[in-house]
Amino acid sequence: MKSIVCEEPHRLRMKEIPFPTKKVGEALIRIKRIGVCGTDLHAYKGNQPYFTYPRILGHELSGLIIEIDQNDAGLEVGDSVSVIPYLHCGSCIACRNGKTNCCTSLSVIGVHQDGGMCEVLSVPVQNLVKADGITLDQAAIMEPLAIGAHAVRRSAVRGGETVLVIGAGPIGLGVMAFAKQQGARVIAIDVNEERLQFCKAWAQVDATIRAGEQSVSILEEQTSGDLPTVVFDATGNVHSMEAAFQYVAHGGKLIYVGLVENKIRFFDPDFHKKELTLLGSRNATSEDFAYVLKNLQTGVIKSRDYITHHCSFNEVLNQFSHWLLPESKVIKAMIEL
Structure with missing residues:
Protein backbone atom coordinates (compact mmCIF):
# COMPACT_ATOMS: atom_id res chain seq x y z
CA MET A 1 0.00 0.00 0.00
CA LYS A 2 1.03 3.63 -0.47
CA SER A 3 2.63 5.75 2.22
CA ILE A 4 4.43 9.08 2.43
CA VAL A 5 7.75 8.98 4.27
CA CYS A 6 9.80 11.91 5.54
CA GLU A 7 13.20 10.33 4.89
CA GLU A 8 15.20 13.33 6.13
CA PRO A 9 14.59 17.07 6.55
CA HIS A 10 13.09 18.62 3.40
CA ARG A 11 12.60 15.25 1.72
CA LEU A 12 9.28 13.42 1.36
CA ARG A 13 8.88 10.29 -0.73
CA MET A 14 5.93 8.14 -1.82
CA LYS A 15 6.75 4.57 -0.82
CA GLU A 16 5.09 1.18 -0.98
CA ILE A 17 4.91 -0.51 2.43
CA PRO A 18 3.38 -3.81 3.59
CA PHE A 19 -0.28 -3.95 4.54
CA PRO A 20 -0.46 -3.81 8.36
CA THR A 21 -1.20 -6.83 10.51
CA LYS A 22 -3.88 -6.27 13.15
CA LYS A 23 -2.68 -7.20 16.63
CA VAL A 24 -4.92 -8.29 19.49
CA GLY A 25 -6.87 -5.30 20.79
CA GLU A 26 -6.38 -3.30 17.60
CA ALA A 27 -8.50 -2.36 14.61
CA LEU A 28 -7.59 -1.73 10.99
CA ILE A 29 -8.55 1.76 9.86
CA ARG A 30 -8.92 2.84 6.25
CA ILE A 31 -7.45 6.33 6.52
CA LYS A 32 -9.67 8.93 4.85
CA ARG A 33 -8.41 12.26 6.19
CA ILE A 34 -5.03 13.47 7.45
CA GLY A 35 -4.67 16.91 8.98
CA VAL A 36 -1.29 18.58 8.55
CA CYS A 37 0.04 19.85 11.87
CA GLY A 38 2.86 22.12 12.99
CA THR A 39 4.58 18.96 14.22
CA ASP A 40 4.60 17.61 10.65
CA LEU A 41 5.95 20.88 9.29
CA HIS A 42 8.65 21.08 11.99
CA ALA A 43 9.64 17.49 11.27
CA TYR A 44 9.89 18.32 7.58
CA LYS A 45 12.12 21.32 8.42
CA GLY A 46 14.26 19.24 10.79
CA ASN A 47 13.50 20.96 14.10
CA GLN A 48 10.92 18.73 15.79
CA PRO A 49 11.80 17.41 19.29
CA TYR A 50 11.50 13.65 19.99
CA PHE A 51 11.73 12.90 16.27
CA THR A 52 13.86 10.49 14.24
CA TYR A 53 14.09 9.77 10.50
CA PRO A 54 12.84 8.14 8.38
CA ARG A 55 9.26 8.50 9.58
CA ILE A 56 5.78 8.21 8.12
CA LEU A 57 4.10 11.42 9.29
CA GLY A 58 0.46 12.00 10.18
CA HIS A 59 -1.29 12.02 13.56
CA GLU A 60 -4.47 14.07 12.91
CA LEU A 61 -6.45 11.18 11.52
CA SER A 62 -9.92 9.95 10.70
CA GLY A 63 -11.12 6.96 8.77
CA LEU A 64 -13.36 3.92 8.55
CA ILE A 65 -12.99 0.66 10.46
CA ILE A 66 -12.37 -2.22 8.05
CA GLU A 67 -11.47 -4.94 10.58
CA ILE A 68 -12.14 -5.18 14.32
CA ASP A 69 -12.86 -7.84 16.91
CA GLN A 70 -15.72 -7.70 19.38
CA ASN A 71 -14.98 -4.92 21.86
CA ASP A 72 -16.38 -3.15 24.91
CA ALA A 73 -16.48 0.17 23.04
CA GLY A 74 -19.19 -1.14 20.70
CA LEU A 75 -17.21 -0.23 17.60
CA GLU A 76 -17.98 -2.09 14.39
CA VAL A 77 -16.75 -2.46 10.83
CA GLY A 78 -17.86 0.58 8.82
CA ASP A 79 -17.83 3.01 11.73
CA SER A 80 -16.29 6.42 11.14
CA VAL A 81 -13.65 7.15 13.79
CA SER A 82 -11.16 9.72 14.98
CA VAL A 83 -7.77 8.49 16.17
CA ILE A 84 -6.26 9.45 19.52
CA PRO A 85 -2.60 9.20 18.47
CA TYR A 86 -1.06 9.01 21.97
CA LEU A 87 -0.26 5.40 22.80
CA HIS A 88 0.21 4.95 26.56
CA CYS A 89 1.29 2.05 28.76
CA GLY A 90 -1.56 2.22 31.27
CA SER A 91 0.63 1.24 34.22
CA CYS A 92 3.17 4.03 34.89
CA ILE A 93 2.62 6.69 37.54
CA ALA A 94 1.20 9.17 35.01
CA CYS A 95 -1.27 6.63 33.60
CA ARG A 96 -2.28 5.47 37.09
CA ASN A 97 -3.12 9.09 37.89
CA GLY A 98 -5.20 9.54 34.73
CA LYS A 99 -2.50 11.54 32.93
CA THR A 100 -2.18 9.23 29.94
CA ASN A 101 -1.14 12.23 27.84
CA CYS A 102 2.27 12.28 29.57
CA CYS A 103 2.85 8.54 30.02
CA THR A 104 6.49 7.78 30.84
CA SER A 105 6.72 5.60 27.72
CA LEU A 106 4.37 7.63 25.52
CA SER A 107 4.56 6.87 21.82
CA VAL A 108 2.81 9.27 19.48
CA ILE A 109 1.67 7.97 16.12
CA GLY A 110 3.45 9.95 13.40
CA VAL A 111 6.15 11.22 15.79
CA HIS A 112 7.74 8.39 17.79
CA GLN A 113 6.43 5.69 15.47
CA ASP A 114 5.14 5.61 11.91
CA GLY A 115 1.92 7.52 11.40
CA GLY A 116 -1.16 7.79 9.26
CA MET A 117 0.08 9.14 5.92
CA CYS A 118 -0.79 5.76 4.46
CA GLU A 119 -3.82 3.89 3.23
CA VAL A 120 -4.46 1.60 6.22
CA LEU A 121 -3.29 1.84 9.84
CA SER A 122 -3.65 -0.56 12.76
CA VAL A 123 -4.68 1.30 15.93
CA PRO A 124 -5.54 0.11 19.47
CA VAL A 125 -9.30 0.09 19.94
CA GLN A 126 -8.93 2.20 23.11
CA ASN A 127 -7.46 4.95 20.91
CA LEU A 128 -10.50 5.25 18.66
CA VAL A 129 -13.39 7.67 19.09
CA LYS A 130 -16.61 6.94 17.21
CA ALA A 131 -17.28 10.04 15.11
CA ASP A 132 -21.06 10.08 15.38
CA GLY A 133 -22.76 13.09 13.86
CA ILE A 134 -19.66 14.73 12.44
CA THR A 135 -17.84 14.63 9.10
CA LEU A 136 -14.53 12.94 8.36
CA ASP A 137 -12.93 16.39 8.14
CA GLN A 138 -14.23 17.25 11.60
CA ALA A 139 -13.09 13.90 12.98
CA ALA A 140 -9.55 14.60 11.75
CA ILE A 141 -9.32 17.97 13.50
CA MET A 142 -10.45 16.60 16.85
CA GLU A 143 -6.80 16.05 17.82
CA PRO A 144 -5.51 19.64 17.47
CA LEU A 145 -8.69 20.98 19.02
CA ALA A 146 -8.33 18.53 21.92
CA ILE A 147 -4.85 19.92 22.62
CA SER A 281 0.37 21.29 28.71
CA ARG A 282 1.07 18.19 26.65
CA ASN A 283 -1.26 16.50 24.17
CA ALA A 284 -4.75 15.56 25.41
CA THR A 285 -6.74 12.78 27.05
CA SER A 286 -9.82 10.84 26.02
CA GLU A 287 -11.88 13.23 28.16
CA ASP A 288 -10.67 16.14 26.03
CA PHE A 289 -11.57 14.29 22.82
CA ALA A 290 -15.07 13.63 24.19
CA TYR A 291 -15.46 17.33 25.01
CA VAL A 292 -14.35 18.35 21.51
CA LEU A 293 -16.68 15.81 19.92
CA LYS A 294 -19.62 17.28 21.80
CA ASN A 295 -18.70 20.80 20.68
CA LEU A 296 -18.42 19.69 17.05
CA GLN A 297 -21.69 17.78 17.20
CA THR A 298 -23.57 20.78 18.57
CA GLY A 299 -21.95 23.20 16.12
CA VAL A 300 -20.36 25.30 18.85
CA ILE A 301 -16.98 24.81 17.14
CA LYS A 302 -17.11 25.71 13.45
CA SER A 303 -14.81 23.51 11.40
CA ARG A 304 -15.46 24.76 7.87
CA ASP A 305 -13.31 27.90 8.02
CA TYR A 306 -10.71 26.27 10.26
CA ILE A 307 -9.76 23.91 7.40
CA THR A 308 -8.45 26.27 4.73
CA HIS A 309 -6.68 23.94 2.28
CA HIS A 310 -7.43 20.51 0.82
CA CYS A 311 -5.44 18.19 -1.41
CA SER A 312 -5.46 14.56 -2.47
CA PHE A 313 -2.93 12.04 -1.17
CA ASN A 314 -1.21 11.99 -4.55
CA GLU A 315 -0.73 15.78 -4.48
CA VAL A 316 1.04 15.94 -1.10
CA LEU A 317 4.61 15.82 -2.40
CA ASN A 318 3.96 18.89 -4.56
CA GLN A 319 1.95 20.80 -1.96
CA PHE A 320 3.79 20.21 1.31
CA SER A 321 6.62 22.72 0.98
CA HIS A 322 4.14 25.34 -0.27
CA TRP A 323 2.21 25.10 3.00
CA LEU A 324 5.31 26.36 4.82
CA LEU A 325 5.18 29.69 3.00
CA PRO A 326 3.41 32.62 4.70
CA GLU A 327 1.77 33.59 1.41
CA SER A 328 -0.03 30.23 1.34
CA LYS A 329 -2.18 31.51 4.26
CA VAL A 330 -2.70 28.03 5.62
CA ILE A 331 -4.59 27.61 8.86
CA LYS A 332 -5.21 23.89 8.54
CA ALA A 333 -4.43 21.75 5.49
CA MET A 334 -6.35 18.52 5.03
CA ILE A 335 -5.25 15.53 2.95
CA GLU A 336 -8.00 13.37 1.45
CA LEU A 337 -7.79 9.70 0.52
Whole structure:
Protein backbone atom coordinates (compact mmCIF):
# COMPACT_ATOMS: atom_id res chain seq x y z
CA MET A 1 0.00 0.00 0.00
CA LYS A 2 1.03 3.63 -0.47
CA SER A 3 2.63 5.75 2.22
CA ILE A 4 4.43 9.08 2.43
CA VAL A 5 7.75 8.98 4.27
CA CYS A 6 9.80 11.91 5.54
CA GLU A 7 13.20 10.33 4.89
CA GLU A 8 15.20 13.33 6.13
CA PRO A 9 14.59 17.07 6.55
CA HIS A 10 13.09 18.62 3.40
CA ARG A 11 12.60 15.25 1.72
CA LEU A 12 9.28 13.42 1.36
CA ARG A 13 8.88 10.29 -0.73
CA MET A 14 5.93 8.14 -1.82
CA LYS A 15 6.75 4.57 -0.82
CA GLU A 16 5.09 1.18 -0.98
CA ILE A 17 4.91 -0.51 2.43
CA PRO A 18 3.38 -3.81 3.59
CA PHE A 19 -0.28 -3.95 4.54
CA PRO A 20 -0.46 -3.81 8.36
CA THR A 21 -1.20 -6.83 10.51
CA LYS A 22 -3.88 -6.27 13.15
CA LYS A 23 -2.68 -7.20 16.63
CA VAL A 24 -4.92 -8.29 19.49
CA GLY A 25 -6.87 -5.30 20.79
CA GLU A 26 -6.38 -3.30 17.60
CA ALA A 27 -8.50 -2.36 14.61
CA LEU A 28 -7.59 -1.73 10.99
CA ILE A 29 -8.55 1.76 9.86
CA ARG A 30 -8.92 2.84 6.25
CA ILE A 31 -7.45 6.33 6.52
CA LYS A 32 -9.67 8.93 4.85
CA ARG A 33 -8.41 12.26 6.19
CA ILE A 34 -5.03 13.47 7.45
CA GLY A 35 -4.67 16.91 8.98
CA VAL A 36 -1.29 18.58 8.55
CA CYS A 37 0.04 19.85 11.87
CA GLY A 38 2.86 22.12 12.99
CA THR A 39 4.58 18.96 14.22
CA ASP A 40 4.60 17.61 10.65
CA LEU A 41 5.95 20.88 9.29
CA HIS A 42 8.65 21.08 11.99
CA ALA A 43 9.64 17.49 11.27
CA TYR A 44 9.89 18.32 7.58
CA LYS A 45 12.12 21.32 8.42
CA GLY A 46 14.26 19.24 10.79
CA ASN A 47 13.50 20.96 14.10
CA GLN A 48 10.92 18.73 15.79
CA PRO A 49 11.80 17.41 19.29
CA TYR A 50 11.50 13.65 19.99
CA PHE A 51 11.73 12.90 16.27
CA THR A 52 13.86 10.49 14.24
CA TYR A 53 14.09 9.77 10.50
CA PRO A 54 12.84 8.14 8.38
CA ARG A 55 9.26 8.50 9.58
CA ILE A 56 5.78 8.21 8.12
CA LEU A 57 4.10 11.42 9.29
CA GLY A 58 0.46 12.00 10.18
CA HIS A 59 -1.29 12.02 13.56
CA GLU A 60 -4.47 14.07 12.91
CA LEU A 61 -6.45 11.18 11.52
CA SER A 62 -9.92 9.95 10.70
CA GLY A 63 -11.12 6.96 8.77
CA LEU A 64 -13.36 3.92 8.55
CA ILE A 65 -12.99 0.66 10.46
CA ILE A 66 -12.37 -2.22 8.05
CA GLU A 67 -11.47 -4.94 10.58
CA ILE A 68 -12.14 -5.18 14.32
CA ASP A 69 -12.86 -7.84 16.91
CA GLN A 70 -15.72 -7.70 19.38
CA ASN A 71 -14.98 -4.92 21.86
CA ASP A 72 -16.38 -3.15 24.91
CA ALA A 73 -16.48 0.17 23.04
CA GLY A 74 -19.19 -1.14 20.70
CA LEU A 75 -17.21 -0.23 17.60
CA GLU A 76 -17.98 -2.09 14.39
CA VAL A 77 -16.75 -2.46 10.83
CA GLY A 78 -17.86 0.58 8.82
CA ASP A 79 -17.83 3.01 11.73
CA SER A 80 -16.29 6.42 11.14
CA VAL A 81 -13.65 7.15 13.79
CA SER A 82 -11.16 9.72 14.98
CA VAL A 83 -7.77 8.49 16.17
CA ILE A 84 -6.26 9.45 19.52
CA PRO A 85 -2.60 9.20 18.47
CA TYR A 86 -1.06 9.01 21.97
CA LEU A 87 -0.26 5.40 22.80
CA HIS A 88 0.21 4.95 26.56
CA CYS A 89 1.29 2.05 28.76
CA GLY A 90 -1.56 2.22 31.27
CA SER A 91 0.63 1.24 34.22
CA CYS A 92 3.17 4.03 34.89
CA ILE A 93 2.62 6.69 37.54
CA ALA A 94 1.20 9.17 35.01
CA CYS A 95 -1.27 6.63 33.60
CA ARG A 96 -2.28 5.47 37.09
CA ASN A 97 -3.12 9.09 37.89
CA GLY A 98 -5.20 9.54 34.73
CA LYS A 99 -2.50 11.54 32.93
CA THR A 100 -2.18 9.23 29.94
CA ASN A 101 -1.14 12.23 27.84
CA CYS A 102 2.27 12.28 29.57
CA CYS A 103 2.85 8.54 30.02
CA THR A 104 6.49 7.78 30.84
CA SER A 105 6.72 5.60 27.72
CA LEU A 106 4.37 7.63 25.52
CA SER A 107 4.56 6.87 21.82
CA VAL A 108 2.81 9.27 19.48
CA ILE A 109 1.67 7.97 16.12
CA GLY A 110 3.45 9.95 13.40
CA VAL A 111 6.15 11.22 15.79
CA HIS A 112 7.74 8.39 17.79
CA GLN A 113 6.43 5.69 15.47
CA ASP A 114 5.14 5.61 11.91
CA GLY A 115 1.92 7.52 11.40
CA GLY A 116 -1.16 7.79 9.26
CA MET A 117 0.08 9.14 5.92
CA CYS A 118 -0.79 5.76 4.46
CA GLU A 119 -3.82 3.89 3.23
CA VAL A 120 -4.46 1.60 6.22
CA LEU A 121 -3.29 1.84 9.84
CA SER A 122 -3.65 -0.56 12.76
CA VAL A 123 -4.68 1.30 15.93
CA PRO A 124 -5.54 0.11 19.47
CA VAL A 125 -9.30 0.09 19.94
CA GLN A 126 -8.93 2.20 23.11
CA ASN A 127 -7.46 4.95 20.91
CA LEU A 128 -10.50 5.25 18.66
CA VAL A 129 -13.39 7.67 19.09
CA LYS A 130 -16.61 6.94 17.21
CA ALA A 131 -17.28 10.04 15.11
CA ASP A 132 -21.06 10.08 15.38
CA GLY A 133 -22.76 13.09 13.86
CA ILE A 134 -19.66 14.73 12.44
CA THR A 135 -17.84 14.63 9.10
CA LEU A 136 -14.53 12.94 8.36
CA ASP A 137 -12.93 16.39 8.14
CA GLN A 138 -14.23 17.25 11.60
CA ALA A 139 -13.09 13.90 12.98
CA ALA A 140 -9.55 14.60 11.75
CA ILE A 141 -9.32 17.97 13.50
CA MET A 142 -10.45 16.60 16.85
CA GLU A 143 -6.80 16.05 17.82
CA PRO A 144 -5.51 19.64 17.47
CA LEU A 145 -8.69 20.98 19.02
CA ALA A 146 -8.33 18.53 21.92
CA ILE A 147 -4.85 19.92 22.62
CA GLY A 148 -6.40 23.36 23.03
CA ALA A 149 -9.22 21.99 25.17
CA HIS A 150 -6.72 20.19 27.40
CA ALA A 151 -4.65 23.34 27.90
CA VAL A 152 -7.73 25.32 28.91
CA ARG A 153 -8.86 22.57 31.28
CA ARG A 154 -5.38 22.42 32.80
CA SER A 155 -5.39 26.18 33.37
CA ALA A 156 -8.66 26.02 35.36
CA VAL A 157 -9.64 29.35 33.79
CA ARG A 158 -12.78 30.89 35.29
CA GLY A 159 -15.55 32.93 33.74
CA GLY A 160 -14.75 36.62 33.75
CA GLU A 161 -10.97 36.16 33.76
CA THR A 162 -8.88 37.90 31.14
CA VAL A 163 -6.95 35.38 29.05
CA LEU A 164 -4.13 36.08 26.61
CA VAL A 165 -3.28 33.59 23.87
CA ILE A 166 0.05 34.11 22.12
CA GLY A 167 0.13 32.50 18.68
CA ALA A 168 -2.80 32.27 16.27
CA GLY A 169 -2.02 28.93 14.67
CA PRO A 170 -4.41 25.95 14.80
CA ILE A 171 -3.54 25.10 18.42
CA GLY A 172 -3.77 28.69 19.63
CA LEU A 173 -7.11 29.10 17.89
CA GLY A 174 -8.45 26.08 19.74
CA VAL A 175 -7.24 27.52 23.04
CA MET A 176 -9.04 30.79 22.25
CA ALA A 177 -12.29 29.05 21.34
CA PHE A 178 -12.38 26.89 24.46
CA ALA A 179 -11.34 29.74 26.76
CA LYS A 180 -14.31 31.66 25.36
CA GLN A 181 -16.43 28.60 26.15
CA GLN A 182 -15.46 29.04 29.80
CA GLY A 183 -16.66 32.65 29.78
CA ALA A 184 -13.23 34.28 29.68
CA ARG A 185 -12.40 37.57 28.01
CA VAL A 186 -9.84 36.52 25.39
CA ILE A 187 -7.09 38.60 23.80
CA ALA A 188 -4.96 37.24 20.93
CA ILE A 189 -1.39 38.23 20.06
CA ASP A 190 0.30 37.31 16.78
CA VAL A 191 2.74 38.82 14.29
CA ASN A 192 0.33 38.28 11.40
CA GLU A 193 -2.53 40.76 11.07
CA GLU A 194 -4.56 38.43 8.83
CA ARG A 195 -4.33 35.70 11.46
CA LEU A 196 -5.56 38.18 14.06
CA GLN A 197 -8.56 39.02 11.91
CA PHE A 198 -9.24 35.30 11.64
CA CYS A 199 -9.16 35.08 15.46
CA LYS A 200 -11.94 37.66 15.61
CA ALA A 201 -14.05 35.93 12.98
CA TRP A 202 -13.55 32.29 13.98
CA ALA A 203 -12.75 32.28 17.70
CA GLN A 204 -14.74 35.44 18.53
CA VAL A 205 -11.86 36.87 20.58
CA ASP A 206 -12.54 40.13 22.38
CA ALA A 207 -9.38 41.96 21.29
CA THR A 208 -6.20 41.47 19.27
CA ILE A 209 -2.68 42.86 19.48
CA ARG A 210 -0.04 42.85 16.76
CA ALA A 211 3.13 41.49 18.37
CA GLY A 212 5.89 44.08 18.70
CA GLU A 213 7.81 46.35 21.03
CA GLN A 214 4.66 48.03 22.34
CA SER A 215 2.75 44.82 23.08
CA VAL A 216 3.05 45.06 26.86
CA SER A 217 1.90 48.69 27.07
CA ILE A 218 -1.02 47.98 24.72
CA LEU A 219 -1.97 44.97 26.82
CA GLU A 220 -1.80 47.08 29.99
CA GLU A 221 -4.17 49.59 28.38
CA GLN A 222 -6.60 46.83 27.46
CA THR A 223 -6.59 45.40 31.01
CA SER A 224 -6.64 48.68 32.98
CA GLY A 225 -3.05 48.00 34.02
CA ASP A 226 -3.79 44.56 35.52
CA LEU A 227 -2.47 42.27 32.73
CA PRO A 228 -4.14 38.89 32.05
CA THR A 229 -4.42 36.38 34.88
CA VAL A 230 -3.97 33.46 32.45
CA VAL A 231 -1.52 33.49 29.54
CA PHE A 232 -1.10 30.67 27.01
CA ASP A 233 1.89 30.53 24.67
CA ALA A 234 1.09 28.38 21.64
CA THR A 235 3.97 29.51 19.43
CA GLY A 236 6.68 26.92 19.99
CA ASN A 237 9.11 29.83 19.65
CA VAL A 238 11.79 30.24 22.32
CA HIS A 239 11.83 34.05 22.14
CA SER A 240 8.06 34.27 22.48
CA MET A 241 8.02 31.75 25.32
CA GLU A 242 10.64 33.66 27.27
CA ALA A 243 8.92 36.99 26.65
CA ALA A 244 5.56 35.58 27.78
CA PHE A 245 6.46 36.05 31.46
CA GLN A 246 6.09 39.81 31.09
CA TYR A 247 2.46 39.50 30.01
CA VAL A 248 1.19 37.70 33.13
CA ALA A 249 -0.57 39.49 36.00
CA HIS A 250 0.67 39.23 39.57
CA GLY A 251 -0.59 35.94 40.93
CA GLY A 252 -1.32 34.68 37.42
CA LYS A 253 -0.57 31.57 35.37
CA LEU A 254 1.55 30.96 32.29
CA ILE A 255 0.82 27.81 30.31
CA TYR A 256 3.19 26.55 27.64
CA VAL A 257 1.14 24.76 24.99
CA GLY A 258 3.77 24.99 22.27
CA LEU A 259 6.95 22.91 22.43
CA VAL A 260 10.46 24.02 21.52
CA GLU A 261 13.73 22.10 21.45
CA ASN A 262 15.64 24.63 23.52
CA LYS A 263 16.18 25.96 27.02
CA ILE A 264 13.72 28.49 28.41
CA ARG A 265 15.20 31.23 30.60
CA PHE A 266 13.49 33.76 32.84
CA PHE A 267 14.50 36.30 35.47
CA ASP A 268 13.72 34.66 38.79
CA PRO A 269 13.06 37.85 40.86
CA ASP A 270 10.28 38.84 38.42
CA PHE A 271 8.89 35.30 38.52
CA HIS A 272 8.88 35.28 42.33
CA LYS A 273 7.54 38.76 42.95
CA LYS A 274 4.48 37.89 40.89
CA GLU A 275 4.20 34.43 42.49
CA LEU A 276 3.54 33.05 39.02
CA THR A 277 2.40 29.53 38.25
CA LEU A 278 4.18 27.98 35.26
CA LEU A 279 2.48 25.00 33.62
CA GLY A 280 3.26 22.70 30.73
CA SER A 281 0.37 21.29 28.71
CA ARG A 282 1.07 18.19 26.65
CA ASN A 283 -1.26 16.50 24.17
CA ALA A 284 -4.75 15.56 25.41
CA THR A 285 -6.74 12.78 27.05
CA SER A 286 -9.82 10.84 26.02
CA GLU A 287 -11.88 13.23 28.16
CA ASP A 288 -10.67 16.14 26.03
CA PHE A 289 -11.57 14.29 22.82
CA ALA A 290 -15.07 13.63 24.19
CA TYR A 291 -15.46 17.33 25.01
CA VAL A 292 -14.35 18.35 21.51
CA LEU A 293 -16.68 15.81 19.92
CA LYS A 294 -19.62 17.28 21.80
CA ASN A 295 -18.70 20.80 20.68
CA LEU A 296 -18.42 19.69 17.05
CA GLN A 297 -21.69 17.78 17.20
CA THR A 298 -23.57 20.78 18.57
CA GLY A 299 -21.95 23.20 16.12
CA VAL A 300 -20.36 25.30 18.85
CA ILE A 301 -16.98 24.81 17.14
CA LYS A 302 -17.11 25.71 13.45
CA SER A 303 -14.81 23.51 11.40
CA ARG A 304 -15.46 24.76 7.87
CA ASP A 305 -13.31 27.90 8.02
CA TYR A 306 -10.71 26.27 10.26
CA ILE A 307 -9.76 23.91 7.40
CA THR A 308 -8.45 26.27 4.73
CA HIS A 309 -6.68 23.94 2.28
CA HIS A 310 -7.43 20.51 0.82
CA CYS A 311 -5.44 18.19 -1.41
CA SER A 312 -5.46 14.56 -2.47
CA PHE A 313 -2.93 12.04 -1.17
CA ASN A 314 -1.21 11.99 -4.55
CA GLU A 315 -0.73 15.78 -4.48
CA VAL A 316 1.04 15.94 -1.10
CA LEU A 317 4.61 15.82 -2.40
CA ASN A 318 3.96 18.89 -4.56
CA GLN A 319 1.95 20.80 -1.96
CA PHE A 320 3.79 20.21 1.31
CA SER A 321 6.62 22.72 0.98
CA HIS A 322 4.14 25.34 -0.27
CA TRP A 323 2.21 25.10 3.00
CA LEU A 324 5.31 26.36 4.82
CA LEU A 325 5.18 29.69 3.00
CA PRO A 326 3.41 32.62 4.70
CA GLU A 327 1.77 33.59 1.41
CA SER A 328 -0.03 30.23 1.34
CA LYS A 329 -2.18 31.51 4.26
CA VAL A 330 -2.70 28.03 5.62
CA ILE A 331 -4.59 27.61 8.86
CA LYS A 332 -5.21 23.89 8.54
CA ALA A 333 -4.43 21.75 5.49
CA MET A 334 -6.35 18.52 5.03
CA ILE A 335 -5.25 15.53 2.95
CA GLU A 336 -8.00 13.37 1.45
CA LEU A 337 -7.79 9.70 0.52
